[in-house]
Amino acid sequence: xxxxxxxxxxxxxxxxxxxxxxxxxxxxxxxxxxxxxxxxxxxxxxxxxxxxxxxxxxxxxxxxxxxxxxxxxxxxxxxxxxxxxxxxxxxxxxxxxxxxxxxxxxxxxxxxxxxxxxxxxxxxxxxxxxxxxxx
Amino acid sequence: xxxxxxxxxxxxxxxxxxxxxxxxxxxxxxxxxxxxxxxxxxxxxxxxxxxxxxxxxxxxxxxxxxxxxxxxxxxxxxxxxxxxxxxxxxxxxxxxxxxxxxxxxxxxxxxxxxxxxxxxxxxxxxxxxxxxxxx
Amino acid sequence: xxxxxxxxxxxxxxxxxxxxxxxxxxxxxxxxxxxxxxxxxxxxxxxxxxxxxxxxxxxxxxxxxxxxxxxxxxxxxxxxxxxxxxxxxxxxxxxxxxxxxxxxxxxxxxxxxxxxxxxxxxxxxxxxxxxxxxx
Amino acid sequence: xxxxxxxxxxxxxxxxxxxxxxxxxxxxxxxxxxxxxxxxxxxxxxxxxxxxxxxxxxxxxxxxxxxxxxxxxxxxxxxxxxxxxxxxxxxxxxxxxxxxxxxxxxxxxxxxxxxxxxxxxxxxxxxxxxxxxxx
Numbered sequence: 001x002x003x004x005x006x007x008x009x010x011x012x013x014x015x016x017x018x019x020x021x022x023x024x025x026x027x028x029x030x031x032x033x034x035x036x037x038x039x040x041x042x043x044x045x046x047x048x049x050x051x052x053x054x055x056x057x058x059x060x061x062x063x064x065x066x067x068x069x070x071x072x073x074x075x076x077x078x079x080x081x082x083x084x085x086x087x088x089x090x091x092x093x094x095x096x097x098x099x100x101x102x103x104x105x106x107x108x109x110x111x112x113x114x115x116x117x118x119x120x121x122x123x124x125x126x127x128x129x130x131x132x133x134x135x
Numbered sequence: 136x137x138x139x140x141x142x143x144x145x146x147x148x149x150x151x152x153x154x155x156x157x158x159x160x161x162x163x164x165x166x167x168x169x170x171x172x173x174x175x176x177x178x179x180x181x182x183x184x185x186x187x188x189x190x191x192x193x194x195x196x197x198x199x200x201x202x203x204x205x206x207x208x209x210x211x212x213x214x215x216x217x218x219x220x221x222x223x224x225x226x227x228x229x230x231x232x233x234x235x236x237x238x239x240x241x242x243x244x245x246x247x248x249x250x251x252x253x254x255x256x257x258x259x260x261x262x263x264x265x266x267x268x269x270x
Numbered sequence: 271x272x273x274x275x276x277x278x279x280x281x282x283x284x285x286x287x288x289x290x291x292x293x294x295x296x297x298x299x300x301x302x303x304x305x306x307x308x309x310x311x312x313x314x315x316x317x318x319x320x321x322x323x324x325x326x327x328x329x330x331x332x333x334x335x336x337x338x339x340x341x342x343x344x345x346x347x348x349x350x351x352x353x354x355x356x357x358x359x360x361x362x363x364x365x366x367x368x369x370x371x372x373x374x375x376x377x378x379x380x381x382x383x384x385x386x387x388x389x390x391x392x393x394x395x396x397x398x399x400x401x402x403x404x405x
Numbered sequence: 406x407x408x409x410x411x412x413x414x415x416x417x418x419x420x421x422x423x424x425x426x427x428x429x430x431x432x433x434x435x436x437x438x439x440x441x442x443x444x445x446x447x448x449x450x451x452x453x454x455x456x457x458x459x460x461x462x463x464x465x466x467x468x469x470x471x472x473x474x475x476x477x478x479x480x481x482x483x484x485x486x487x488x489x490x491x492x493x494x495x496x497x498x499x500x501x502x503x504x505x506x507x508x509x510x511x512x513x514x515x516x517x518x519x520x521x522x523x524x525x526x527x528x529x530x531x532x533x534x535x536x537x538x539x540x
């Protein structure tokens with residue numbers, strides 16, 4: 001099975017310290033939103049990012065493709081929708097969308113390519129793939 | 136002229152608050168580094184990002200492609216190399232590399248696609264293109 | 271009336287990007303939590319921080335006293351409790367506590383002294399004081 | 406000797422992503438500046454914060470007192486001046502000032518109280534005190 005039917009949704013709200021001088025959420029902050037949503041997703045299926053690290057496995061981002069469509073502003077509520085897909089033997093790709101709740105507008109569309117590192121080498125993340133129904 | 140001969144270099148150093156629980160610079164922080172290098176580049180050729188905003192023009196990122204090759208760690212010094220390219224009538228693309236000084240290793244390779252917004256519409260950023268010798 | 275009976279509570283959860291290399295929430299991030307809680311408090315009583323700024327009034331922090339008791343870690347949920355007090359004619363003091371939900375332990379105890387600036391001068395923030403029942 | 410004659414200075418420059426919607430450096434960011442200056446100070450006398458952590462010793466902030474005098478803005482260069490003082494057997498206090506280079510104006514005045522934790526207990530940080538000439 002190449003494509004996971006699992007979809008994770010996390011609702012968040014813009015915090016004023018995340019805005020920059022243009023009065024919009026700074027580009028780097030969307031990376032924070034996306035990362036938090038991925039970690040919550042993993043956590044919900046039983047994979048704790050912090051515990052992974054303590055166990056000697058580090059999930060790392062190796063490539064990010066992010067399309068910024070519209071800008072979130074002060075007070076905006078939004079949902080981060082995340083689905084996953086396996087690519088090759090070693091990669092898990094997270095497809096993520098940030099959607100503004102007020103009007104369901106697409107703010108950000110992203111593909112985040114990740115790998116799992118153990119003792120400085122990429123390893124097949126079997127236990128994560130299983131939890132995400134990608135195997 | 137499709138490719139600019141101008142190259143900007145900015146040397147920076149990792150700050151410990153930029154590290155995450157894995158002991159490496161968090162992915163979102165590289166976006167900060169890249170943004171700061173772009174703003175310094177623009178500033179050096181006479182385009183001030185803050186003044187642009189006050190004048191009613193907002194330079195915005197519309198797409199980011201980032202390859203994470205290796206991870207910066209506590210104390211690492213690095214240089215951000217930036218060159219620019221025009222794409223179509225409305226876009227300026229910044230090609231950016233983050234290189235660790237100690238061994239000249241490539242940490243991050245990025246293409247940042249930007250547009251200039253005036254009164255909610257994309258406009259041809261003539262004065263920026265001129266300063267960057269892209270016109 | 272010197273002390274406001276109003277108490278605001280905001281529940282939040284640690285996000286992994288907020289942790290530093292010690293695996294604990296970085297000290298500066300508590301400032302983010304406290305600020306967000308103050309803005310939500312103000313918003314709930316009808317004072318929008320962003321709108322204040324657009325109207326030419328800037329609420330600014332002039333002094334922060336923060337006692338760090340214990341450290342929040344990955345996955346911790348917590349509540350920020352905020353009460354307010356007037357000090358002198360020009361200052362509003364926010365007393366804020368961050369309490370870990372799992373065991374009700376006190377993580378942070380803070381007093382944040384704020385003033386309201388209009389045209390570069392401190393002004394008596396009548397409309398805010400009224401909304402907070404401090405007048 | 407109660408007061409150290411050692412004084413550390415670190416020059417930095419505001420980065421635009423550190424500004425908030427008011428166009429000034431966000432309050433929490435000064436905590437980042439102060440922390441980075443402390444770590445550089447320690448590093449310069451031979452105490453590496455990251456290595457400390459790996460060795461099982463965590464230097465932690467237990468109290469921060471910060472007076473915000475003026476606000477740094479886009480492009481401002483500033484110096485963080487840091488001196489240290491021992492307090493009691495277990496605490497090291499960092500006195501820190503942030504001064505804008507252009508006019509030598511005092512932006513921030515801070516006292517940061519720190520302790521050293523080993524196996525969950527505060528310990529007398531002899532080797533740090535020695536390096537800082539506080540013993």
